[in-house]
Amino acid sequence: MSKVIKGGTVVTADRQYKADVLIEGEKIVEIGENLSGDEVIDASEAYVIPGGIDPHTHLEMPFMGTTAAETFESGTFAAAAGGTTMLVDFCLPGADGSLLNAIDDWDRKSKDQICVDISYHMAITGWNENIFNEMEAVVKERGINTFKHFMAYKGALMVEDDEMFASFKRCAELGALPLVHAENGDIVQELQNKYLAEGVTGPEGHAYSRPPEVEGEAANRAIMIADAAGTPLYIVHVSCEQAHEAIRRARQKGMRVYGEPLIQHLTLDESEYFNKDWQYAARRVMSPPFRNKEHQASLWAGLAAGSLQVVATDHAAFDDAQKRMGVGDFTKIPNGTGGLEERMAMLWTKGVETGRLTPEEFVAATSSNIAKILNIYPMKGALVPGADADVVVWDPTISKTISPATQKSIIDYNVFEGMEVTAQPRYTLSRGDVVWAYGQNSQPQPGRGKFVKRAPFASASKALSKWKELTTPRKIERDPLNIPSGV
Amino acid sequence: MSKVIKGGTVVTADRQYKADVLIEGEKIVEIGENLSGDEVIDASEAYVIPGGIDPHTHLEMPFMGTTAAETFESGTFAAAAGGTTMLVDFCLPGADGSLLNAIDDWDRKSKDQICVDISYHMAITGWNENIFNEMEAVVKERGINTFKHFMAYKGALMVEDDEMFASFKRCAELGALPLVHAENGDIVQELQNKYLAEGVTGPEGHAYSRPPEVEGEAANRAIMIADAAGTPLYIVHVSCEQAHEAIRRARQKGMRVYGEPLIQHLTLDESEYFNKDWQYAARRVMSPPFRNKEHQASLWAGLAAGSLQVVATDHAAFDDAQKRMGVGDFTKIPNGTGGLEERMAMLWTKGVETGRLTPEEFVAATSSNIAKILNIYPMKGALVPGADADVVVWDPTISKTISPATQKSIIDYNVFEGMEVTAQPRYTLSRGDVVWAYGQNSQPQPGRGKFVKRAPFASASKALSKWKELTTPRKIERDPLNIPSGV
Amino acid sequence: MSKVIKGGTVVTADRQYKADVLIEGEKIVEIGENLSGDEVIDASEAYVIPGGIDPHTHLEMPFMGTTAAETFESGTFAAAAGGTTMLVDFCLPGADGSLLNAIDDWDRKSKDQICVDISYHMAITGWNENIFNEMEAVVKERGINTFKHFMAYKGALMVEDDEMFASFKRCAELGALPLVHAENGDIVQELQNKYLAEGVTGPEGHAYSRPPEVEGEAANRAIMIADAAGTPLYIVHVSCEQAHEAIRRARQKGMRVYGEPLIQHLTLDESEYFNKDWQYAARRVMSPPFRNKEHQASLWAGLAAGSLQVVATDHAAFDDAQKRMGVGDFTKIPNGTGGLEERMAMLWTKGVETGRLTPEEFVAATSSNIAKILNIYPMKGALVPGADADVVVWDPTISKTISPATQKSIIDYNVFEGMEVTAQPRYTLSRGDVVWAYGQNSQPQPGRGKFVKRAPFASASKALSKWKELTTPRKIERDPLNIPSGV
Amino acid sequence: MSKVIKGGTVVTADRQYKADVLIEGEKIVEIGENLSGDEVIDASEAYVIPGGIDPHTHLEMPFMGTTAAETFESGTFAAAAGGTTMLVDFCLPGADGSLLNAIDDWDRKSKDQICVDISYHMAITGWNENIFNEMEAVVKERGINTFKHFMAYKGALMVEDDEMFASFKRCAELGALPLVHAENGDIVQELQNKYLAEGVTGPEGHAYSRPPEVEGEAANRAIMIADAAGTPLYIVHVSCEQAHEAIRRARQKGMRVYGEPLIQHLTLDESEYFNKDWQYAARRVMSPPFRNKEHQASLWAGLAAGSLQVVATDHAAFDDAQKRMGVGDFTKIPNGTGGLEERMAMLWTKGVETGRLTPEEFVAATSSNIAKILNIYPMKGALVPGADADVVVWDPTISKTISPATQKSIIDYNVFEGMEVTAQPRYTLSRGDVVWAYGQNSQPQPGRGKFVKRAPFASASKALSKWKELTTPRKIERDPLNIPSGV
Ligand SMILES: [Zn+2]
Ligand SMILES: [Zn+2]
Ligand SMILES: [Zn+2]
Ligand SMILES: [Zn+2]
Ligand SMILES: [Zn+2]
Ligand SMILES: [Zn+2]
Ligand SMILES: [Zn+2]
Ligand SMILES: [Zn+2]
Numbered sequence A, B, C, D: 001m002s003k004v005i006k007g008g009t010v011v012t013a014d015r016q017y018k019a020d021v022l023i024e025g026e027k028i029v030e031i032g033e034n035l036s037g038d039e040v041i042d043a044s045e046a047y048v049i050p051g052g053i054d055p056h057t058h059l060e061m062p063f064m065g066t067t068a069a070e071t072f073e074s075g076t077f078a079a080a081a082g083g084t085t086m087l088v089d090f091c092l093p094g095a096d097g098s099l100l101n102a103i104d105d106w107d108r109k110s111k112d113q114i115c116v117d118i119s120y121h122m123a124i125t126g127w128n129e130n131i132f133n134e135m136e137a138v139v140k141e142r143g144i145n146t147f148k149h150f151m152a153y154k155g156a157l158m159v160e161d162d163e164m165f166a167s168f169k170r171c172a173e174l175g176a177l178p179l180v181h182a183e184n185g186d187i188v189q190e191l192q193n194k195y196l197a198e199g200v201t202g203p204e205g206h207a208y209s210r211p212p213e214v215e216g217e218a219a220n221r222a223i224m225i226a227d228a229a230g231t232p233l234y235i236v237h238v239s240c241e242q243a244h245e246a247i248r249r250a251r252q253k254g255m256r257v258y259g260e261p262l263i264q265h266l267t268l269d270e271s272e273y274f275n276k277d278w279q280y281a282a283r284r285v286m287s288p289p290f291r292n293k294e295h296q297a298s299l300w301a302g303l304a305a306g307s308l309q310v311v312a313t314d315h316a317a318f319d320d321a322q323k324r325m326g327v328g329d330f331t332k333i334p335n336g337t338g339g340l341e342e343r344m345a346m347l348w349t350k351g352v353e354t355g356r357l358t359p360e361e362f363v364a365a366t367s368s369n370i371a372k373i374l375n376i377y378p379m380k381g382a383l384v385p386g387a388d389a390d391v392v393v394w395d396p397t398i399s400k401t402i403s404p405a406t407q408k409s410i411i412d413y414n415v416f417e418g419m420e421v422t423a424q425p426r427y428t429l430s431r432g433d434v435v436w437a438y439g440q441n442s443q444p445q446p447g448r449g450k451f452v453k454r455a456p457f458a459s460a461s462k463a464l465s466k467w468k469e470l471t472t473p474r475k476i477e478r479d480p481l482n483i484p485s486g487v
Helices: A072-082 A099-110 A129-140 A161-174 A185-197 A204-208 A212-229 A241-251 A263-267 A270-274 A278-283 A293-305 A320-326 A343-352 A359-373 A459-471 B072-082 B099-110 B129-140 B161-174 B185-197 B204-208 B212-229 B241-251 B263-267 B270-274 B278-283 B293-305 B320-326 B343-352 B359-373 B459-471 C072-082 C099-110 C129-140 C161-174 C185-197 C203-208 C212-229 C241-251 C263-267 C270-274 C278-283 C293-305 C320-326 C343-352 C359-373 C459-471 D072-082 D099-110 D129-140 D161-174 D185-197 D204-208 D212-229 D241-251 D263-267 D270-274 D278-283 D293-305 D320-326 D343-352 D359-373 D459-471
Strands: A002-006 A009-011 A016-018 A020-024 A027-032 A039-042 A047-050 A052-057 A084-091 A117-124 A146-150 A177-181 A233-235 A257-259 A391-395 A424-430 A433-437 B002-006 B009-011 B016-018 B020-024 B027-032 B039-042 B047-050 B052-057 B084-091 B117-124 B146-150 B177-181 B233-235 B257-259 B391-395 B424-430 B433-437 C002-006 C009-011 C016-018 C020-024 C027-032 C039-042 C047-050 C052-057 C084-091 C117-124 C146-150 C177-181 C233-235 C257-259 C391-395 C424-430 C433-437 D002-006 D009-011 D016-018 D020-024 D027-032 D039-042 D047-050 D052-057 D084-091 D117-124 D146-150 D177-181 D233-235 D257-259 D391-395 D424-430 D433-437
Touching (some): A009 A359, A039 A424, A047 A359, A052 A343, A052 A359, A072 A424, A072 A433, A084 A099, A084 A424, A099 A117, A117 A129, A129 A161, A161 A212, A161 D185, A204 A270, A212 A233, A212 A241, A212 D185, A212 D212, A241 A257, A241 A293, A241 B293, A263 A293, A278 A320, A293 A359, A293 B241, A343 A391, A359 B459, A459 B359, B002 B424, B009 B359, B047 B359, B052 B072, B052 B343, B072 B084, B072 B343, B072 B424, B072 B433, B099 B129, B129 B161, B146 B161, B161 B177, B161 B212, B161 C185, B177 B212, B185 B204, B185 B212, B185 C161, B212 B241, B212 C185, B212 C212, B241 B257, B241 B293, B263 B293, B263 B343, B270 B278, B293 B359, B343 B359, B343 B391, C002 C424, C009 C359, C039 C424, C047 C359, C052 C343, C072 C084, C072 C343, C072 C424, C072 C433, C084 C099, C099 C117, C099 C129, C117 C129, C129 C161, C185 C203, C185 C212, C203 C270, C203 C278, C212 C241, C241 D293, C263 C293, C270 C278, C293 C359, C343 C391, C459 D359, D009 D359, D039 D424, D052 D343, D072 D343, D072 D424, D072 D433, D084 D099, D099 D117, D099 D129, D117 D129, D129 D161, D161 D177, D177 D212, D185 D204, D185 D212, D204 D270, D212 D233, D212 D241, D241 D257, D241 D293, D263 D343, D278 D320, D293 D359, D343 D359, D343 D391
Parallel strands (some): A002 A039, A009 A047, A052 A084, A084 A117, A117 A146, A146 A177, A233 A257, B002 B039, B084 B117, B146 B177, B233 B257, C002 C039, C009 C047, C117 C146, C146 C177, C233 C257, D002 D039, D009 D047, D052 D084, D084 D117, D117 D146, D146 D177, D233 D257
Antiparallel strands (some): A002 A020, A009 A016, A047 A391, A391 A424, A424 A433, B009 B016, B020 B027, B047 B391, B391 B424, B424 B433, C002 C020, C009 C016, C047 C391, C391 C424, D002 D020, D009 D016, D020 D027, D047 D391, D391 D424
16 A cells, blocks of 8 residues: 655755655655655645654663663654654663673563664673674674764773774774764763762752863864774764864864764753752753853854764653652762654754754754764665655644643653744654654554664775775885894 | 666765666656666666766856867867766856846857856956846846856956955845855965066966965955855865865854865875976966865865865866966966866776765765755756756776877866876766767767756755844844934 | 162062062162162052053044044043053054154144153055155154054055055065054945944944954954065954954964954953943944953953963043934944053953963063063063163052042043952052052143154064065076977 | 173073173172173173073983983083073882882982982872872972873873872862873874784884874863863973864963973974884884974974973983884884983074074073973073073074084984084073083083972962862752752
8 A cells, every 4th residue: 555745845955845755665666746645645835854863862771770761662652753763772781791682682672662663873881802703793693883982981881992992993894883972981070079079969060070171072082093993983962062173173184073963952051950940950961961052053053064964862861750869969860861752843943943954954964864874874864765664744834832741752841841843743654654643643553663774884984994094104114234133 | 769877886975876777868767776778878887976067167268368278169078078067167247247248148159069068157247236236137037046256366357345245145135156266366466476576487476476375365254255245155266274274164153155176176286386397387377276285185174074065177278378378477377277077087086096085975076066056956966867867877997097188178288197097987978968988989069068047045045044134133222212312 | 869669579471579679760770679769669568560551542533523532641641540651552644644744743742741651553544655665764763663554444544455465565674563453344334334224223233243253354364464475463452252263373373463352352242232321332332342251251361372462452532422423323433442541450350360360461461562562672561670660569459449430531431330440550650750649649740751662673573584584485497498488 | 709691692581682691609690781790701692591491301211121321410411511401300100109209219310410400290100199198298398399190101101081180180289280291092002003913013103103193182181181170281292283283272261281392393203213224213213203294383383372382302312222122013112312402402493593483482482481380480491680590601603413423412323413503502501600611621510400499389370270269160059949858
């Protein structure tokens, strides 16, 4: 049975045009004028865009002594309700340290729950021969071409510079892409101690102990290590000018570095932590913390300029009870906020409606760019014949005030609560299925989502390897007579 | 009669994939596997790419007391032989100052000669009410959405800052895009006088009198003026780090500025002007002049980083006799070099083969990006059903040493002479016609090229207008009691 | 009769130490411990610093159809009351265009009025052979080694780029230093027209029509021209990050560029123009206008970093009646504010008391640096034997609220009104005379001030000339056989 | 018995003037015209400058399994012969880890040998409570106000980020200044392994494994840590644009960071390591290694711009036999080169004679700036009454070709061998004693040098503390009702 999305304006990362989209089964089969199908999905007065891809979520993640409250079911359904048809979750090794076991574990948790497609980034939280060896299977057998490295969370997830170098080099060999959480974990810990010692125990202490310079430093360091190891690099949750500046500086030297701002950092600022209501402020605790308006302006400009490429959420939702673990000590507040459901609408409202971004740039930042970076384009992130029918009918006439009362997320608050957004998905299709229809009481369809395998050696990775091979310094050939005999 | 390009790897700005390309008449009708058509064009072992677009040529241009030797026929045929299927020429007002008359004149010169498609940028070389008025017809009737401004060539083409502002503002209203040749004409003239006075009369004086700072200054100034006028800006022939830095700085503030390096500046350096043979050096005289290796590195990085978007040629070819007009006085050497025919092969060889660029970035820089900027995408610059069948079968197995003996350009020398390139167009198709087949004695088909109309209000232009409207400073409302009565 | 300043802490640009200062007549003769003299000036609990030098004033200047209300008498007395013992006023050519006549005119106006020493910067407001010739006499006979160039005030004071180049080159030959007012006059005028046309007629329109980018552009352009002409450059009233960035960028290339922020821009911001009271806002109208807090932070950092060297005032005081000339049209509000009297106390309070500057940096920024730049160090700007006894006993224990009621300036308002400063000059000595004693009803002593001659060829100027000579591009020697015969 | 230096031109960091210098015992007592004394030192046709201070030497340092060959006697005599009258050596803790014992040890080694004055920087090579405690005595009792931290030499001297933070914070409390050797030790080690594994065993491998990015990264990291800890920072041996850029970026934010390029990096480049003669290349092995010409230009500009303040040598001289420890493995070549004797003459020749620096800037960079930073100004680094009579009669008419045959250094080669310098000390006075007279067969006077104590809390340190206190983030006061009760 075919479906046709009719009457809309197709927007992709490279253009806008009036066209219908014909879907057979899970795939787009044709895009053009006057198409017909068994079922018609109305896109009149609306845009038709590739389903959003959120490359940064932590569903049901064990962290800081608790587990993120958002489940794979609630998270993937909230995603669909917001126009996102794929997310990439972070898979963390367990006590045995095995990467492959961790993937099995994540599969077990996710497979019966997921309403849309997912993939994983594999976290490297230490270094040894087993990890070195397993990385190959992770890439070649499990279809995961990205490895995450934490430069913060000392004593827990954090890795050292030599470990990063080793892992990055391994990534280069395997054609995989390293990711980093860039904050200097040593200094974060020292500043936490300092502020706690000074009696700053509230959520504002979280922000104070993770200033922009601490993030910028780590971004800069990761970039140098990636350059030395000969691999592109992807920096998650770029929140500040300092990290962005490091990225720009690197790119201007020809280094291949990607930066991912979050929708939260683009639209919320540090004053949230100064709220007189502890719970209000604690709900906003995430790492890096929100920054001031100057940093926001930097991030927005980066999206338009192309120095930043992807807008994500770092969705890691903890409920009020969990947040209260940090009463009296901000370092114990579980780090994380939500946004999966609001990312697309917030970016449209604050970006496209203001003219900061074109509609094409909106699609690039929410879907196409990350699909290219993850090497799953155009299966995902594109509207072309042959692509997965992950399609959103994006209605710029639906206004809505964000409220926990109407959200699909499992959490009972929302960091964007009270903000007005001016567009919503009229329909969200995941591989051809309508998984969300605005105002029509859609229900989660757990288990229909699939794991998406991703091949290594994306185009940028291949180009960089070529350049590195060409420009690597060469041995100076010396006449043995010019070398003293050894001692 | 249909044609099918079979067995190749399609490369576009966003991806690579094995597919055949089916053409009916002038258009691409389908791209996919196992297509068949009346005629088969073999693309095995080759790439299939959108035809190149060179947005910067001066064919038969009257300049510096002579006329560029390259004709519309020889130029467009040379283009085709190099894989370029469209070029945009600069249309200059004549003695009467009329824009519309100039377009008529250019049409007259070009229409029976052109072998591939063309368009024009309209030059604004002064400012008055007639020009203000004609600009509307240029855009709305003649289909030209770009206006060129010369900040150099004082006493000839140069415009002043207030004229640029007025014209840029007019561009903003009309949804057109201003272009600038960025060099400070006052200072160039002063430096020319200085070096001539010091007895530096040879071609090296050309380079000395147009240093990078002089270009960077003008780029920076044009950017400020465009920002004040509320329009995007396109800077032609960005040759140096100084201009590139100004562009990056602007983009990082959210300004929409595009930069176009030339293939010459990417691959040739200033030492060319120090050649002991006057004629050798004079052949390389163009503005801006070639720079040193550091500037080249900056430009290459900019292409990969996205701070520079387009590679052009500024093809303005003068023969040896014309160049000799400047014996004894470098300021009389006609400014211009060639490159139309070599642009694609040189960029591939020095860019893709080294790993500095991906194949996708190569297509973006030679074709897709400029098509988007000129608002003719995807009619041009793309391989999608419905697009013009401007297609090149790009063969990375054909090596060739560049030589005037084998070139199609009318000029009897070549600034790239002796350089080895490692790819060539096996076939070049212009709107479905094979206009070049490597090694098969293809002949020019003058008159088959068409003029391409371009609509105003590209997506970036619309977004910027929205942002400017939103952020324009507002009048402070004051109680009349708070305003003294006038004097 | 000798005087000894006893019991204080001497602060100079390079150090702090306890010492007495012995003065004979107009000169310092000794600095050391336990000195005695005929008269004792108590400096206990206070600092002893070189008298301030304000290198940027416009006293009794004819401008915008009126004349600045501050006279040479009131201005120099206000200066003394604030701890400033020398100022440099801008001398503008009159209708005949003669520089020498203008100096005579300025001498006539100033000589019987001045209470402390002065010098002039000579303005170059056009270009011709007479100016070229007179510049030599200005430097060699009149002892003026600085020439000011206005890039704004189109149709009045503004000069074009080729005129600036010619004048800068002449400065280089004469060992003089060019100064610029950096704003793009063309664009200011266009923006004035734009905002007036939109009905923005109030003082906020002044700020809107002179945005930071317009200043940054001009600074950048002046720097390029100075570099091409081979001379150091001094940029007056650097008010924004854009101009400061241009300066930093230049200095990092080894160019010798100085930047002068004003005390107003360091401490007041653009919100002043949004005041609901027209008169309040109009009093603050000056060019460049006040900027936002980010720009302030940039300027403060520049003073500490050394990328900016001098804090001045651009004192050009117009009274309320004069300001009202611009009711209904902000372009007619005379540009200028005061600050001569408050500069030192404001910089101390907002700079030294906050820790942004060291006491030594305070002295450098208010006195020593400009004395070096003007090549009158250590006669002025230093506390060493042999120097002019321009000395201030600086009392960090006197707090005061700035108020027009207590000021010496002739104007009946004050842009710093209501601000608290935490230090004041206990005594101000000008060439050995006490011209101000706090709380002791000091009176102006008109006519005792002298004109200070300044020699050309400061050390930086000589060094730059050497470097430029060494690195100037050289003629390529070609065999005549390698040069075609002319045409 | 008094001495008078007659007939010279005094050059200090702030001016040049004709004057005689009168010395009584160890001190300057008067500077002025027509002075007389018991003994006359002829300075006609010469400059009279403060004795040079080299703040970076490693005499007799145990390192990499051997001991630097330059002794305190030969080193301090070579210094005197080159116009340097004080040096600051690095004191390293021994096996017991005690700072105080290390100082005792250094005293023991140096006291009978030194010909001119010295001081120490104390190295922090680990972190524990004893070190924390001893730091106080080091500062308050031993008169050492600087602590050195190695970010490289992993497994030996290197400290981790949290250790640096702790030590920097301790420095802030004590008013001491932290110094860093900025290279990422982890990555250096990884790159050493990589190049060795690839068969690059020669001295070029040393350069390859310590690329500019690795230095820039560490500089950037140290700056962030110093900012977080609230202390100024001094970065030794800044060799490249990357580190310099990090410094400029920090200073532009108001951070107080100093940078010290070495005379070697200013004048020698990386091609030295590509010499076909192993021994030639090995002699040049130091960390960081020499860089290319672009980096040199950056460093020179920094000295003129003030973003870099001090020129040092990192004098750590190993003889040929010691260098041969690294035959077959570049990581075993002892790191270090000489320069103590040539620093002043090389900087004059390549800096002042070219016009890159003024004579005043030369004095600042070789003497006054570091004296201020070390808080010993004007006892050292100045020519004022009361200062130590460390004075050099600097003769710009003595040319000399650098040669090991004529040097005072104990080493039998010289990295500047064959270079022509155009100035030399005619006389070098150390606290009033002539310790070097050019061409007069001066002999070392071991034991006459003294250890110079330095007080903490330099002016910049105090200012920064004030600013940090003022701007430290504050606790948000919340109503207990707004804080949930703990869990
Ligand atoms: Zn994270
Ligand atoms: Zn995360
Ligand atoms: Zn041009
Ligand atoms: Zn052109
Ligand atoms: Zn001005
Ligand atoms: Zn002024
Ligand atoms: Zn070191
Ligand atoms: Zn060292």
